Every structure is written in C-alpha cells, then in structure tokens.
Amino acid sequence: MEDLYFFEKVYTVVRLIPYGKVTSYGAIAEFLGSKGSARMVGWAMNKCISHSEIIPAHRVVNRNGLLTGKHHFGGPNIMQQLLENEGITIINNKIINFDSHYWDPLKELPLNH
DNA sequence: TGATTGACCAACT
DNA sequence: CAGTTGGCCAATC
Numbered sequence: 001m002e003d004l005y006f007f008e009k010v011y012t013v014v015r016l017i018p019y020g021k022v023t024s025y026g027a028i029a030e031f032l033g034s035k036g037s038a039r040m041v042g043w044a045m046n047k048c049i050s051h052s053e054i055i056p057a058h059r060v061v062n063r064n065g066l067l068t069g070k071h072h073f074g075g076p077n078i079m080q081q082l083l084e085n086e087g088i089t090i091i092n093n094k095i096i097n098f099d100s101h102y103w104d105p106l107k108e109l110p111l112n113h
Numbered sequence: 114t115g116a117t118t119g120a121c122c123a124a125c126t
Numbered sequence: 127c128a129g130t131t132g133g134c135c136a137a138t139c
Binding site (some may be wrong): 026038039041045060062070 | 121122
Binding site (some may be wrong): 005006007029036037038039040043044047 | 133134135136137
C-alpha cells in the first residue's frame with residue numbers, strides 16, 4: 001500500500017466495495033488518512049477511466065448520495081444504470097435509501113495495523 | 114518551480 | 127434556499 005500512488009490506493013479501496021453497496025468520496029479520503037481529501041478521490045476516479053482497469057467507480061458517490069460524477073462515465077445516465085443494475089434505486093440523480101446501501105471502509109474494512 | 118485543476122465538503126451570504 | 131467561498135492536497139501544465 002505504501003508504495004502505491006494515491007490514486008492506486010483509491011482504486012484498491014473502490015475495488016473492495018461489495019456488490020450493491022456504495023460509499024462516498026469523503027469516506028475513502030478519510031480512510032486513506034491525511035494523505036487525501038475528498039477532491040483527490042474524485043480526481044483519482046477521473047483518472048481511473050484512462051487507467052484501462054475496471055474500477056467500480058459508479059459505487060462512489062458524494063456525501064448526499066448524489067450522482068455528481070455521472071457525466072464522466074461517457075454518458076449522462078450510465079452511472080445510474082449501473083447502480084440500478086445492482087439493485088439500487090435512483091431518483092433525480094439521488095440514491096434512495098442511501099443509508100441502507102452505504103458502505104463505510106472505516107467500519108466495514110478490517111484494519112490490519 | 115509556480116500556477117492551475119478537480120467526479121468534494123461544510124460553512125457562509 | 128441558491129450561489130459563493132475557503133479548505134483540502136496530489137498530479138498535471
């Protein structure tokens with residue numbers, strides 16, 4: 001982990017998000033510690049498109065459960081369709097029952113000293 | 114080597 | 127209640 005670039009760390013966390021779960025940019029930034037802010041996570045997601053690897057970036061939304069980055073998926077509704085495909089209901093670009101689908105890496109991810 | 118840029122967040126006006 | 131501002135900090139220009 002220490003040898004990875006910041007965005008590679010972000011990718012690692014995003015890949016750990018379970019199917020049908022979502023998290024927020026701020027949560028990932030907080031999980032990575034003082035080395036990252038929420039903006040860095042979003043910026044890393046932007047780079048993940050060019051990263052050639054498959055990153056479930058659609059499972060990362062902002063703090064309000066709003067699909068702010070949906071427009072960067074190559075289409076205005078690609079992100080929403082991906083999330084709905086995982087059983088998540090979205091209305092007006094916002095995740096319904098966001099609290100039920102929320103997955104906090106700080107809570108759910110095992111901390112290995 | 115500065116200056117700019119963000120798929121954010123919270124506080125402020 | 128909508129728009130603005132400051133802070134966050136790594137990568138890019």
